Amino acid sequence: MLDVNIKKEHMKTLEAYRAGLMIKPQLRHLFLELTLRCNEKCLHCGSSCGDVSSEELTAQQYAKFLAEVKGDFGTKDKMLCITGGEPLLRKDFFDIMAAAHELGFRWGMTSNATLIDDSTACELKRVGMGTISVSIDGLEETHDAFRRIHGGWQRAMNGIESLLRVGGFKHVQVTTVVTHQNIGQLDELYKIFNEMEIDSWRIINIEPIGRAKQHAELLLTPEDYRYMFEYIRNKRIAGEPVTYGCSHYLGMEYEREVRDWYYLCTAGTYIASIMENGDITACLDIERRPEFIQGNILTDRFKDVWEKKFEIFRKNLSEENEKCRSCAEKCRCHGDSYHSWDFDNHEPQVCFKDILF
Amino acid sequence: MKKTKKTVMTAALFAAAMNLVPSGAVEAVMSNDDMGAVYAADEPDSEGVIGEVENDFQGVYGPPWMMIPESQWRGDVYEDGVIDAYDMVELRKKLLNGTESDWDAKRADVNGDGEVGISDMVMLQKYLMGQIDGFTEKAETQTTEASSEIKTETVTTVQTVPVPVYGPPSMFD
Numbered sequence: 068m069l070d071v072n073i074k075k076e077h078m079k080t081l082e083a084y085r086a087g088l089m090i091k092p093q094l095r096h097l098f099l100e101l102t103l104r105c106n107e108k109c110l111h112c113g114s115s116c117g118d119v120s121s122e123e124l125t126a127q128q129y130a131k132f133l134a135e136v137k138g139d140f141g142t143k144d145k146m147l148c149i150t151g152g153e154p155l156l157r158k159d160f161f162d163i164m165a166a167a168h169e170l171g172f173r174w175g176m177t178s179n180a181t182l183i184d185d186s187t188a189c190e191l192k193r194v195g196m197g198t199i200s201v202s203i204d205g206l207e208e209t210h211d212a213f214r215r216i217h218g219g220w221q222r223a224m225n226g227i228e229s230l231l232r233v234g235g236f237k238h239v240q241v242t243t244v245v246t247h248q249n250i251g252q253l254d255e256l257y258k259i260f261n262e263m264e265i266d267s268w269r270i271i272n273i274e275p276i277g278r279a280k281q282h283a284e285l286l287l288t289p290e291d292y293r294y295m296f297e298y299i300r301n302k303r304i305a306g307e308p309v310t311y312g313c314s315h316y317l318g319m320e321y322e323r324e325v326r327d328w329y330y331l332c333t334a335g336t337y338i339a340s341i342m343e344n345g346d347i348t349a350c351l352d353i354e355r356r357p358e359f360i361q362g363n364i365l366t367d368r369f370k371d372v373w374e375k376k377f378e379i380f381r382k383n384l385s386e387e388n389e390k391c392r393s394c395a396e397k398c399r400c401h402g403d404s405y406h407s408w409d410f411d412n413h414e415p416q417v418c419f420k421d422i423l424f
Numbered sequence: 425m426k427k428t429k430k431t432v433m434t435a436a437l438f439a440a441a442m443n444l445v446p447s448g449a450v451e452a453v454m455s456n457d458d459m460g461a462v463y464a465a466d467e468p469d470s471e472g473v474i475g476e477v478e479n480d481f482q483g484v485y486g487p488p489w490m491m492i493p494e495s496q497w498r499g500d501v502y503e504d505g506v507i508d509a510y511d512m513v514e515l516r517k518k519l520l521n522g523t524e525s526d527w528d529a530k531r532a533d534v535n536g537d538g539e540v541g542i543s544d545m546v547m548l549q550k551y552l553m554g555q556i557d558g559f560t561e562k563a564e565t566q567t568t569e570a571s572s573e574i575k576t577e578t579v580t581t582v583q584t585v586p587v588p589v590y591g592p593p594s595m596f597d
Contacts, residue, residue, distance in 0.1 A: 069441045075444045268428050306435030308425050327434075 071408065074323055078399050081329050085401070088336040091099045091352055092372060094140055096333075098340035098351055099129070101163065102152040103361055107179055107214040109204075111244055111279040116152045122344040124365075126159040128346050130166040132341070132364050137170050141376060147174035150351065152343070155182040161194055168195030175199060177236075180226030188226075189232035198238040200269065201227050205249035213246070231264050231281040240314075242269040245295050246285040253298055261307075270299055271312040274407055275416045276352065289422045296423065299325040314407070316400035318424025334405040335380025339373055349380040352406035387413040396420065498559050499534045499548055512552065515545055534559050 078153050087090060103121040105112075124132075136145075147167055154160055154176055167174055175198030176191075183191075186367070203223060206215045210220040230239050241260055245253070253270070272287050272295060273279050279286070287295065296317065302309035303325065311317075311325040314332075322329050334350035347362045347369060348355075358379065362372035384402025385391035391402050391414070402408060407417040501518065502510040515532055518540055523529040534544035534551075536559065552558045 069437065261425050264426060266428075268425060303431075303434050304438040306427060306431045308428065308431045324438075327430075 068320065071319055071325060074319060074329075077323070078329055081331060082398055085331060085336075088333070090371070092336040092377070092381065093144075094339060095144055096146050096338040096339075097136065098148045098150055098338065100150055100152070100340065100343045100351055101154045101160065102157050103343050105152045105179075106181060107153070107157065107216045107219060109202075109214045109278070110285060111204075111213070111246070112277050112283050118220055121152065123157070124341075124343070124345050126162040126166070128162045128345070128365065132369070133167050133170050134171065135173070136369060137303050139368075142171040142173070145172060147172045149174055149176040151177075151327050153182065154181055159343060161190055164196070177202070177242075178226075179214070179219065180230070181216070181222040182243065183226035183229050185229045185233055188229040191230075192233060192235045193334050199230060199236060199239070200240040200242045200319055201230075202244070203227075203241050203256070203260075204244050204246075206252050209249050209252060213249070220255040229265065238266045239264075240267045240269055241265050242271065244271055245287065245291070246273045247287055247291055248285060250287070250295060253295075257302070257307075257309075258305045259390050266381050267308040267310060269310050269312055270295065273313065274314070274352070276354065276406060291420055292419065296321045314404045315419060316396065316403055317419055318396070321423055322399075330399070332401070332404045335377045339369075340375075341369075349377065350406055354406070354410060356410060359388070384408055384415070390414065394420065396424070494536075495558070497531050498536070499531070499551065501532050501534075501548075503531065504508075507551065509552065512545070512548055515540075515548060519545065 102123055103116050103119050105116040108116075128174050133147075149164070155178060157163070168250060174196060176196060177200045178200075179199040199341070201223060202214075203220070204406065207220040210223070211217055227239065227241065230236060238270045243249075243253075243256060257268070273285050273293065274294065277424050299309055299311050300321065310327065313326070313330075316322070316330040334353060338341075338350050339347065340349060340351045340352070341364055346360045347364060347367070348359050349361075353359055361376040361379075383397075384405070385394070385397040385400060387402065391397055391400075394400070403415040403417060407415060444496070488519060494553070499507045499511060499516040502508075504510065515534070518528070518532045519542070523532055523540060529540055530538045534547045547559060551559065
Protein backbone atom coordinates (compact mmCIF):
# COMPACT_ATOMS: atom_id res chain seq x y z
CA MET A 68 0.00 0.00 0.00
CA LEU A 69 1.21 3.49 -0.84
CA ASP A 70 1.92 6.07 1.84
CA VAL A 71 -1.35 6.99 3.59
CA ASN A 72 -0.16 10.39 4.76
CA ILE A 73 0.73 11.41 1.22
CA LYS A 74 -2.63 10.18 0.02
CA LYS A 75 -4.41 12.19 2.68
CA GLU A 76 -2.51 15.33 1.70
CA HIS A 77 -3.35 14.78 -1.97
CA MET A 78 -7.02 14.23 -1.19
CA LYS A 79 -7.10 17.35 0.94
CA THR A 80 -5.70 19.32 -1.98
CA LEU A 81 -8.22 17.67 -4.27
CA GLU A 82 -11.09 18.58 -1.95
CA ALA A 83 -10.16 22.25 -2.13
CA TYR A 84 -9.76 21.98 -5.87
CA ARG A 85 -13.19 20.40 -6.21
CA ALA A 86 -14.77 23.21 -4.20
CA GLY A 87 -13.28 25.67 -6.67
CA LEU A 88 -14.53 23.64 -9.61
CA MET A 89 -18.09 23.77 -8.29
CA ILE A 90 -17.92 27.55 -8.38
CA LYS A 91 -15.90 27.86 -11.56
CA PRO A 92 -16.41 24.79 -13.78
CA GLN A 93 -14.04 24.14 -16.68
CA LEU A 94 -15.51 22.45 -19.71
CA ARG A 95 -13.03 19.78 -20.81
CA HIS A 96 -14.90 16.75 -22.06
CA LEU A 97 -17.88 17.16 -24.34
CA PHE A 98 -19.68 13.87 -24.96
CA LEU A 99 -21.63 13.51 -28.18
CA GLU A 100 -24.12 10.66 -28.24
CA LEU A 101 -24.37 10.33 -32.00
CA THR A 102 -27.08 7.69 -31.95
CA LEU A 103 -29.02 5.35 -29.68
CA ARG A 104 -29.00 2.67 -32.35
CA CYS A 105 -26.73 -0.25 -31.68
CA ASN A 106 -26.02 -3.59 -33.32
CA GLU A 107 -25.64 -5.13 -29.86
CA LYS A 108 -28.11 -5.25 -26.98
CA CYS A 109 -25.92 -5.49 -23.92
CA LEU A 110 -27.49 -6.66 -20.69
CA HIS A 111 -25.74 -3.88 -18.79
CA CYS A 112 -26.32 -0.97 -21.22
CA GLY A 113 -26.76 2.24 -19.24
CA SER A 114 -28.61 3.85 -22.14
CA SER A 115 -30.77 0.81 -22.96
CA CYS A 116 -29.58 1.10 -26.56
CA GLY A 117 -30.37 -1.28 -29.38
CA ASP A 118 -33.53 -1.41 -31.43
CA VAL A 119 -34.89 1.89 -30.18
CA SER A 120 -36.07 5.00 -31.94
CA SER A 121 -33.33 7.56 -32.26
CA GLU A 122 -34.04 11.20 -33.06
CA GLU A 123 -30.63 12.03 -34.40
CA LEU A 124 -29.15 15.40 -35.17
CA THR A 125 -27.89 15.87 -38.71
CA ALA A 126 -24.25 16.27 -39.70
CA GLN A 127 -24.97 19.91 -40.53
CA GLN A 128 -26.44 20.51 -37.07
CA TYR A 129 -23.35 19.00 -35.47
CA ALA A 130 -21.04 21.13 -37.64
CA LYS A 131 -22.93 24.28 -36.69
CA PHE A 132 -22.96 23.36 -33.00
CA LEU A 133 -19.25 22.53 -32.88
CA ALA A 134 -18.36 25.78 -34.64
CA GLU A 135 -20.37 27.60 -31.97
CA VAL A 136 -18.59 25.68 -29.18
CA LYS A 137 -15.24 26.52 -30.73
CA GLY A 138 -16.20 30.18 -30.90
CA ASP A 139 -17.40 30.26 -27.29
CA PHE A 140 -14.87 27.99 -25.60
CA GLY A 141 -12.02 27.41 -28.06
CA THR A 142 -10.63 23.94 -28.69
CA LYS A 143 -7.65 24.12 -26.36
CA ASP A 144 -7.88 21.54 -23.57
CA LYS A 145 -11.21 20.32 -24.94
CA MET A 146 -11.90 16.81 -26.02
CA LEU A 147 -14.89 15.38 -27.82
CA CYS A 148 -15.92 11.97 -26.55
CA ILE A 149 -17.95 10.21 -29.21
CA THR A 150 -20.36 7.58 -28.04
CA GLY A 151 -23.75 5.99 -28.63
CA GLY A 152 -25.24 3.44 -29.29
CA GLU A 153 -22.64 2.37 -31.77
CA PRO A 154 -21.40 5.59 -33.40
CA LEU A 155 -20.18 3.83 -36.54
CA LEU A 156 -23.76 2.86 -37.44
CA ARG A 157 -24.27 6.43 -38.62
CA LYS A 158 -23.73 6.67 -42.36
CA ASP A 159 -22.57 10.26 -41.98
CA PHE A 160 -20.19 9.44 -39.12
CA PHE A 161 -17.09 10.42 -41.07
CA ASP A 162 -18.68 13.68 -42.26
CA ILE A 163 -19.40 14.68 -38.65
CA MET A 164 -15.96 13.78 -37.38
CA ALA A 165 -14.15 15.30 -40.35
CA ALA A 166 -15.90 18.58 -39.55
CA ALA A 167 -14.86 18.30 -35.90
CA HIS A 168 -11.30 17.52 -36.92
CA GLU A 169 -11.16 20.47 -39.30
CA LEU A 170 -12.35 22.74 -36.51
CA GLY A 171 -9.38 21.56 -34.46
CA PHE A 172 -11.11 19.39 -31.86
CA ARG A 173 -9.31 16.40 -30.41
CA TRP A 174 -11.61 13.42 -30.19
CA GLY A 175 -11.88 9.85 -29.06
CA MET A 176 -14.58 7.22 -29.24
CA THR A 177 -16.12 4.26 -27.49
CA SER A 178 -17.12 1.49 -29.85
CA ASN A 179 -17.87 -2.20 -29.91
CA ALA A 180 -15.43 -2.33 -32.88
CA THR A 181 -17.56 -4.89 -34.72
CA LEU A 182 -17.77 -2.54 -37.71
CA ILE A 183 -14.06 -1.75 -37.86
CA ASP A 184 -11.84 -3.29 -40.51
CA ASP A 185 -8.57 -2.00 -41.98
CA SER A 186 -10.39 0.35 -44.30
CA THR A 187 -12.51 1.84 -41.51
CA ALA A 188 -9.44 2.17 -39.28
CA CYS A 189 -7.70 4.14 -42.04
CA GLU A 190 -10.73 6.41 -42.30
CA LEU A 191 -10.76 6.92 -38.53
CA LYS A 192 -7.14 7.98 -38.73
CA ARG A 193 -7.92 10.33 -41.62
CA VAL A 194 -10.56 12.19 -39.64
CA GLY A 195 -8.29 12.58 -36.64
CA MET A 196 -9.40 9.99 -34.10
CA GLY A 197 -6.87 10.06 -31.25
CA THR A 198 -8.18 7.43 -28.87
CA ILE A 199 -10.62 4.56 -28.84
CA SER A 200 -11.96 2.32 -26.10
CA VAL A 201 -13.32 -1.03 -27.25
CA SER A 202 -15.56 -3.23 -25.11
CA ILE A 203 -14.58 -6.85 -24.51
CA ASP A 204 -16.74 -8.21 -21.73
CA GLY A 205 -15.40 -11.68 -21.22
CA LEU A 206 -14.21 -14.69 -23.17
CA GLU A 207 -15.94 -15.37 -26.47
CA GLU A 208 -19.01 -17.23 -25.29
CA THR A 209 -19.57 -14.94 -22.31
CA HIS A 210 -19.05 -11.78 -24.34
CA ASP A 211 -21.50 -12.84 -27.03
CA ALA A 212 -24.14 -13.87 -24.50
CA PHE A 213 -23.69 -10.69 -22.48
CA ARG A 214 -23.89 -8.46 -25.53
CA ARG A 215 -26.48 -10.66 -27.19
CA ILE A 216 -24.73 -10.89 -30.54
CA HIS A 217 -23.44 -14.05 -32.18
CA GLY A 218 -19.88 -13.63 -33.44
CA GLY A 219 -19.51 -10.26 -31.71
CA TRP A 220 -16.37 -11.22 -29.79
CA GLN A 221 -14.50 -12.30 -32.91
CA ARG A 222 -15.55 -9.23 -34.86
CA ALA A 223 -14.53 -6.96 -31.98
CA MET A 224 -11.13 -8.65 -31.71
CA ASN A 225 -10.68 -8.31 -35.48
CA GLY A 226 -11.57 -4.63 -35.14
CA ILE A 227 -8.93 -4.11 -32.47
CA GLU A 228 -6.35 -5.88 -34.63
CA SER A 229 -7.23 -3.58 -37.52
CA LEU A 230 -6.76 -0.52 -35.33
CA LEU A 231 -3.37 -1.79 -34.18
CA ARG A 232 -2.33 -2.83 -37.69
CA VAL A 233 -3.20 0.55 -39.21
CA GLY A 234 -1.65 2.32 -36.20
CA GLY A 235 -1.15 6.02 -35.69
CA PHE A 236 -3.69 6.35 -32.86
CA LYS A 237 -2.64 7.83 -29.57
CA HIS A 238 -4.33 5.25 -27.41
CA VAL A 239 -6.15 1.99 -28.12
CA GLN A 240 -7.82 0.76 -24.96
CA VAL A 241 -9.87 -2.31 -24.14
CA THR A 242 -12.60 -1.94 -21.53
CA THR A 243 -14.07 -4.87 -19.66
CA VAL A 244 -17.23 -4.56 -17.60
CA VAL A 245 -16.83 -7.04 -14.77
CA THR A 246 -19.92 -8.96 -13.68
CA HIS A 247 -20.51 -11.74 -11.20
CA GLN A 248 -20.50 -14.11 -14.18
CA ASN A 249 -17.25 -13.09 -15.88
CA ILE A 250 -15.05 -12.12 -12.92
CA GLY A 251 -13.43 -15.54 -13.00
CA GLN A 252 -12.22 -14.89 -16.56
CA LEU A 253 -9.93 -11.94 -15.80
CA ASP A 254 -6.77 -14.03 -15.84
CA GLU A 255 -7.58 -15.61 -19.19
CA LEU A 256 -8.51 -12.23 -20.64
CA TYR A 257 -5.22 -10.81 -19.40
CA LYS A 258 -3.30 -13.52 -21.25
CA ILE A 259 -5.11 -12.62 -24.46
CA PHE A 260 -4.71 -8.85 -24.14
CA ASN A 261 -1.10 -9.17 -23.04
CA GLU A 262 -0.28 -10.64 -26.44
CA MET A 263 -1.76 -7.59 -28.14
CA GLU A 264 -0.17 -4.16 -28.53
CA ILE A 265 -3.02 -2.32 -26.85
CA ASP A 266 -2.17 0.71 -24.72
CA SER A 267 -4.26 -0.12 -21.70
CA TRP A 268 -6.92 -2.38 -20.23
CA ARG A 269 -9.64 -0.64 -18.27
CA ILE A 270 -11.54 -2.83 -15.84
CA ILE A 271 -14.81 -1.50 -14.45
CA ASN A 272 -17.65 -3.04 -12.48
CA ILE A 273 -21.17 -3.39 -13.81
CA GLU A 274 -23.27 -0.49 -12.54
CA PRO A 275 -26.84 -0.81 -11.24
CA ILE A 276 -28.15 1.48 -13.97
CA GLY A 277 -30.06 1.02 -17.23
CA ARG A 278 -30.76 -2.59 -18.22
CA ALA A 279 -28.50 -3.95 -15.48
CA LYS A 280 -31.21 -3.08 -12.98
CA GLN A 281 -33.20 -6.00 -14.35
CA HIS A 282 -30.25 -8.40 -13.98
CA ALA A 283 -29.37 -8.56 -10.31
CA GLU A 284 -27.56 -11.86 -10.93
CA LEU A 285 -24.85 -9.91 -12.78
CA LEU A 286 -24.09 -7.44 -10.00
CA LEU A 287 -20.90 -7.94 -8.02
CA THR A 288 -20.86 -9.24 -4.47
CA PRO A 289 -18.65 -7.62 -1.81
CA GLU A 290 -16.17 -10.48 -2.31
CA ASP A 291 -16.21 -9.85 -6.07
CA TYR A 292 -15.40 -6.19 -5.54
CA ARG A 293 -12.50 -6.96 -3.25
CA TYR A 294 -11.16 -9.52 -5.71
CA MET A 295 -11.46 -7.11 -8.65
CA PHE A 296 -9.64 -4.23 -6.96
CA GLU A 297 -6.94 -6.51 -5.65
CA TYR A 298 -6.53 -7.94 -9.14
CA ILE A 299 -6.10 -4.47 -10.67
CA ARG A 300 -3.66 -3.40 -7.98
CA ASN A 301 -1.53 -6.48 -8.46
CA LYS A 302 -1.32 -5.87 -12.20
CA ARG A 303 -0.22 -2.31 -11.59
CA ILE A 304 2.38 -3.46 -9.08
CA ALA A 305 3.71 -5.62 -11.91
CA GLY A 306 3.91 -2.57 -14.18
CA GLU A 307 0.97 -3.48 -16.41
CA PRO A 308 -1.16 -0.74 -18.02
CA VAL A 309 -4.28 -1.89 -16.20
CA THR A 310 -6.60 0.63 -14.59
CA TYR A 311 -9.96 1.02 -12.91
CA GLY A 312 -12.32 3.67 -14.30
CA CYS A 313 -13.00 7.11 -12.89
CA SER A 314 -16.09 6.16 -10.87
CA HIS A 315 -16.64 5.74 -7.13
CA TYR A 316 -14.71 6.60 -4.01
CA LEU A 317 -12.69 3.55 -3.02
CA GLY A 318 -11.35 4.47 0.40
CA MET A 319 -7.78 4.88 1.57
CA GLU A 320 -6.77 1.30 0.77
CA TYR A 321 -7.40 1.43 -2.96
CA GLU A 322 -7.58 5.11 -3.93
CA ARG A 323 -4.59 6.01 -6.10
CA GLU A 324 -3.55 2.35 -6.25
CA VAL A 325 -5.91 1.11 -8.96
CA ARG A 326 -5.91 4.28 -11.05
CA ASP A 327 -3.53 7.16 -11.64
CA TRP A 328 -5.21 9.73 -9.47
CA TYR A 329 -7.99 10.00 -6.94
CA TYR A 330 -11.74 9.81 -7.24
CA LEU A 331 -13.41 12.98 -8.51
CA CYS A 332 -16.79 12.93 -10.24
CA THR A 333 -16.58 15.71 -12.80
CA ALA A 334 -20.08 15.41 -14.27
CA GLY A 335 -21.19 18.97 -14.80
CA THR A 336 -17.86 20.53 -13.89
CA TYR A 337 -15.54 19.11 -16.57
CA ILE A 338 -18.13 17.10 -18.46
CA ALA A 339 -21.16 18.03 -20.51
CA SER A 340 -23.03 15.78 -22.88
CA ILE A 341 -25.24 16.21 -25.90
CA MET A 342 -27.82 13.47 -26.28
CA GLU A 343 -28.72 12.11 -29.70
CA ASN A 344 -31.66 14.54 -30.00
CA GLY A 345 -29.63 17.57 -28.94
CA ASP A 346 -30.65 17.60 -25.28
CA ILE A 347 -27.93 18.94 -23.00
CA THR A 348 -26.99 17.17 -19.78
CA ALA A 349 -23.90 16.44 -17.69
CA CYS A 350 -22.94 12.78 -18.02
CA LEU A 351 -24.69 10.27 -20.25
CA ASP A 352 -24.50 7.61 -17.55
CA ILE A 353 -26.75 9.63 -15.24
CA GLU A 354 -30.31 8.41 -15.05
CA ARG A 355 -32.38 10.07 -17.77
CA ARG A 356 -34.91 12.13 -15.91
CA PRO A 357 -36.55 15.31 -17.21
CA GLU A 358 -34.99 17.48 -14.52
CA PHE A 359 -31.51 16.63 -15.78
CA ILE A 360 -32.15 18.01 -19.26
CA GLN A 361 -30.67 21.48 -19.08
CA GLY A 362 -31.52 22.62 -22.58
CA ASN A 363 -31.27 21.62 -26.23
CA ILE A 364 -28.63 22.75 -28.67
CA LEU A 365 -31.28 23.35 -31.33
CA THR A 366 -32.99 26.00 -29.21
CA ASP A 367 -30.39 27.10 -26.64
CA ARG A 368 -26.86 28.38 -26.85
CA PHE A 369 -24.72 25.74 -25.18
CA LYS A 370 -22.48 28.31 -23.49
CA ASP A 371 -25.49 29.91 -21.77
CA VAL A 372 -26.72 26.56 -20.54
CA TRP A 373 -23.27 25.57 -19.24
CA GLU A 374 -22.79 28.86 -17.44
CA LYS A 375 -26.31 29.61 -16.20
CA LYS A 376 -27.78 26.17 -15.56
CA PHE A 377 -26.22 22.86 -14.43
CA GLU A 378 -26.68 23.83 -10.74
CA ILE A 379 -28.32 20.47 -10.19
CA PHE A 380 -24.98 18.77 -10.93
CA ARG A 381 -22.81 21.15 -8.92
CA LYS A 382 -23.64 20.26 -5.34
CA ASN A 383 -22.72 17.79 -2.65
CA LEU A 384 -25.06 14.83 -2.86
CA SER A 385 -23.75 13.71 0.51
CA GLU A 386 -25.87 16.39 2.16
CA GLU A 387 -29.08 14.73 1.00
CA ASN A 388 -29.33 11.95 3.57
CA GLU A 389 -28.32 11.45 7.19
CA LYS A 390 -26.14 8.41 6.54
CA CYS A 391 -23.93 10.29 4.09
CA ARG A 392 -24.03 13.48 6.15
CA SER A 393 -22.63 11.70 9.16
CA CYS A 394 -20.06 9.63 7.23
CA ALA A 395 -16.43 10.36 8.01
CA GLU A 396 -15.50 9.98 4.34
CA LYS A 397 -18.02 12.47 2.94
CA CYS A 398 -15.35 15.12 2.30
CA ARG A 399 -13.66 12.69 -0.11
CA CYS A 400 -16.70 10.90 -1.47
CA HIS A 401 -19.30 13.69 -1.69
CA GLY A 402 -22.05 11.10 -2.13
CA ASP A 403 -20.07 9.14 -4.73
CA SER A 404 -20.57 9.20 -8.50
CA TYR A 405 -23.51 11.16 -9.81
CA HIS A 406 -24.53 8.40 -12.21
CA SER A 407 -25.07 5.86 -9.44
CA TRP A 408 -27.09 8.11 -7.15
CA ASP A 409 -30.64 6.98 -6.42
CA PHE A 410 -32.63 10.14 -7.06
CA ASP A 411 -35.85 8.69 -5.68
CA ASN A 412 -34.48 7.60 -2.33
CA HIS A 413 -31.66 10.16 -2.16
CA GLU A 414 -28.87 7.71 -1.46
CA PRO A 415 -25.95 6.18 -3.35
CA GLN A 416 -26.64 2.89 -5.10
CA VAL A 417 -22.94 2.08 -4.95
CA CYS A 418 -21.13 2.68 -1.68
CA PHE A 419 -17.90 0.88 -0.80
CA LYS A 420 -18.07 1.70 2.90
CA ASP A 421 -17.92 -1.61 4.81
CA ILE A 422 -16.77 -3.33 1.62
CA LEU A 423 -13.43 -1.67 0.90
CA PHE A 424 -13.09 0.66 3.88
CA MET B 425 0.04 -4.68 -23.66
CA LYS B 426 2.41 -1.79 -23.95
CA LYS B 427 4.74 -1.07 -21.09
CA THR B 428 5.37 2.64 -20.85
CA LYS B 429 7.44 4.88 -18.68
CA LYS B 430 4.28 5.57 -16.73
CA THR B 431 3.56 1.92 -15.97
CA VAL B 432 7.17 1.30 -15.01
CA MET B 433 7.03 4.28 -12.69
CA THR B 434 3.81 3.03 -11.15
CA ALA B 435 5.47 -0.30 -10.42
CA ALA B 436 8.50 1.52 -8.99
CA LEU B 437 6.29 3.56 -6.70
CA PHE B 438 4.72 0.42 -5.33
CA ALA B 439 8.14 -1.19 -4.98
CA ALA B 440 9.38 1.84 -3.06
CA ALA B 441 6.34 1.77 -0.80
CA MET B 442 6.88 -1.92 -0.11
CA ASN B 443 10.61 -1.47 0.51
CA LEU B 444 11.51 -3.62 -2.46
CA VAL B 445 14.16 -1.25 -3.81
CA PRO B 446 17.55 -0.25 -2.36
CA SER B 447 17.28 1.88 0.76
CA GLY B 448 18.84 4.96 -0.82
CA ALA B 449 16.26 5.00 -3.55
CA VAL B 450 13.45 4.52 -1.08
CA GLU B 451 14.62 7.51 0.93
CA ALA B 452 14.86 9.59 -2.20
CA VAL B 453 11.26 8.83 -2.95
CA MET B 454 9.63 8.72 0.44
CA SER B 455 11.65 10.69 2.99
CA ASN B 456 10.37 14.26 2.50
CA ASP B 457 7.01 15.38 3.78
CA ASP B 458 6.42 18.13 1.27
CA MET B 459 4.28 16.87 -1.59
CA GLY B 460 6.42 18.39 -4.30
CA ALA B 461 9.69 17.39 -2.72
CA VAL B 462 8.55 13.86 -2.06
CA TYR B 463 7.95 13.23 -5.70
CA ALA B 464 10.57 15.45 -7.27
CA ALA B 465 14.09 14.60 -8.34
CA ASP B 466 16.59 14.26 -5.56
CA GLU B 467 19.63 13.18 -7.48
CA PRO B 468 19.18 13.85 -11.20
CA ASP B 469 22.22 11.72 -11.99
CA SER B 470 20.69 8.54 -10.58
CA GLU B 471 20.66 5.75 -13.09
CA GLY B 472 18.20 3.02 -13.91
CA VAL B 473 14.49 2.82 -13.38
CA ILE B 474 14.41 4.60 -10.03
CA GLY B 475 16.44 7.46 -11.41
CA GLU B 476 13.95 7.83 -14.19
CA VAL B 477 11.14 7.69 -11.68
CA GLU B 478 12.64 10.49 -9.62
CA ASN B 479 12.90 12.78 -12.58
CA ASP B 480 9.27 12.35 -13.47
CA PHE B 481 7.58 11.91 -10.13
CA GLN B 482 6.08 15.37 -9.98
CA GLY B 483 4.31 14.97 -13.28
CA VAL B 484 3.17 11.43 -12.70
CA TYR B 485 2.50 11.23 -9.00
CA GLY B 486 2.11 14.84 -7.99
CA PRO B 487 -1.16 16.69 -8.28
CA PRO B 488 -2.52 17.40 -11.77
CA TRP B 489 -1.01 20.48 -13.34
CA MET B 490 -4.26 22.37 -13.16
CA MET B 491 -4.27 22.11 -9.38
CA ILE B 492 -0.88 23.79 -9.07
CA PRO B 493 -0.52 27.56 -9.52
CA GLU B 494 0.85 28.30 -12.98
CA SER B 495 3.70 30.27 -11.49
CA GLN B 496 5.04 27.04 -10.02
CA TRP B 497 5.27 25.06 -13.24
CA ARG B 498 5.23 27.26 -16.33
CA GLY B 499 8.72 27.28 -17.77
CA ASP B 500 9.96 24.51 -15.49
CA VAL B 501 10.53 22.28 -18.49
CA TYR B 502 13.22 20.22 -16.77
CA GLU B 503 10.78 19.70 -13.92
CA ASP B 504 13.16 20.18 -11.04
CA GLY B 505 11.34 22.99 -9.28
CA VAL B 506 13.57 25.84 -10.48
CA ILE B 507 13.84 27.69 -13.76
CA ASP B 508 17.38 27.81 -15.04
CA ALA B 509 19.57 26.95 -18.02
CA TYR B 510 18.57 23.29 -17.73
CA ASP B 511 15.07 24.31 -18.79
CA MET B 512 16.42 26.00 -21.90
CA VAL B 513 18.26 22.82 -22.86
CA GLU B 514 15.18 20.70 -22.18
CA LEU B 515 12.92 23.06 -24.12
CA ARG B 516 15.23 22.80 -27.11
CA LYS B 517 14.85 19.00 -26.94
CA LYS B 518 11.06 19.32 -26.83
CA LEU B 519 11.13 21.52 -29.90
CA LEU B 520 13.12 18.93 -31.78
CA ASN B 521 11.49 15.77 -30.49
CA GLY B 522 8.01 16.83 -29.40
CA THR B 523 6.35 16.64 -26.00
CA GLU B 524 5.18 13.42 -24.39
CA SER B 525 2.03 14.45 -22.55
CA ASP B 526 -0.36 17.30 -21.79
CA TRP B 527 1.62 18.05 -18.68
CA ASP B 528 4.86 18.08 -20.65
CA ALA B 529 3.41 20.48 -23.21
CA LYS B 530 1.96 22.79 -20.56
CA ARG B 531 5.31 23.31 -18.89
CA ALA B 532 7.03 23.93 -22.21
CA ASP B 533 4.36 26.37 -23.42
CA VAL B 534 6.17 29.23 -21.71
CA ASN B 535 4.16 32.04 -23.29
CA GLY B 536 0.84 30.25 -22.84
CA ASP B 537 -0.29 30.50 -26.45
CA GLY B 538 -1.23 26.82 -26.64
CA GLU B 539 1.76 25.84 -28.76
CA VAL B 540 5.34 24.91 -28.10
CA GLY B 541 7.56 26.88 -30.43
CA ILE B 542 10.51 29.18 -30.89
CA SER B 543 8.62 32.02 -29.20
CA ASP B 544 8.68 29.99 -25.97
CA MET B 545 12.46 29.74 -26.15
CA VAL B 546 12.68 33.47 -26.76
CA MET B 547 10.56 34.21 -23.73
CA LEU B 548 12.45 31.76 -21.53
CA GLN B 549 15.74 33.30 -22.62
CA LYS B 550 14.47 36.77 -21.76
CA TYR B 551 13.46 35.51 -18.33
CA LEU B 552 16.82 33.93 -17.69
CA MET B 553 18.56 37.14 -18.77
CA GLY B 554 16.44 39.14 -16.36
CA GLN B 555 14.64 41.08 -19.07
CA ILE B 556 11.22 39.96 -17.83
CA ASP B 557 10.14 38.82 -14.39
CA GLY B 558 7.42 36.38 -15.35
CA PHE B 559 5.72 34.54 -18.17
CA THR B 560 2.65 36.68 -18.69
CA GLU B 561 1.28 37.94 -21.98
CA LYS B 562 1.86 41.47 -20.69
CA ALA B 563 5.50 40.75 -20.09
CA GLU B 564 5.81 39.31 -23.59
CA THR B 565 4.23 42.36 -25.20
CA GLN B 566 6.39 44.80 -23.32
CA THR B 567 9.55 43.00 -24.15
CA THR B 568 8.65 42.51 -27.77
CA GLU B 569 8.31 46.25 -28.09
CA ALA B 570 11.65 46.79 -26.39
CA SER B 571 13.51 44.15 -28.37
CA SER B 572 12.06 44.24 -31.83
CA GLU B 573 15.05 42.45 -33.31
CA ILE B 574 13.99 39.17 -31.68
CA LYS B 575 11.74 37.07 -33.90
CA THR B 576 8.84 35.50 -32.07
CA GLU B 577 7.20 33.66 -34.95
CA THR B 578 6.18 30.13 -34.02
CA VAL B 579 7.70 27.63 -36.41
CA THR B 580 6.99 24.38 -34.66
CA THR B 581 3.80 23.19 -33.02
CA VAL B 582 3.36 20.20 -30.82
CA GLN B 583 -0.01 18.48 -30.48
CA THR B 584 -1.07 17.83 -26.91
CA VAL B 585 -2.07 14.31 -26.08
CA PRO B 586 -5.69 13.16 -26.19
CA VAL B 587 -6.73 10.75 -23.46
CA PRO B 588 -8.84 7.64 -23.79
CA VAL B 589 -12.53 8.36 -24.01
CA TYR B 590 -13.33 6.47 -20.87
CA GLY B 591 -9.85 6.50 -19.46
CA PRO B 592 -8.62 8.98 -16.96
CA PRO B 593 -9.40 12.59 -17.84
CA SER B 594 -6.46 14.78 -18.82
CA MET B 595 -5.99 15.97 -15.29
CA PHE B 596 -4.84 12.45 -14.47
CA ASP B 597 -2.02 12.64 -17.04
